Amino acid sequence: MKAFRQANHDLNSEPESAASILQSVKEQELQFEQLTRELEAERQSVANQLERCKLGSETAR
DSSP, X not given: OHHHHHHHHHHHHSOOOXXXXXXXXXXXXXXXXXXXXXXXXXXXXXXHHHHHHHHHHHHTO
């Protein structure tokens, strides 16, 4: 029981505020959105390269 009280005290002595948690989540959301945009741009680039390769091989026949 003493260990539980100590752990509970440790958790309560440095609580992370709801505002700081929300800020962290917002920052992570922005990072996720940025990575999603970059991934989509890369996917589009690869799709375009593949299409050019397909067109090139068709015209070479």
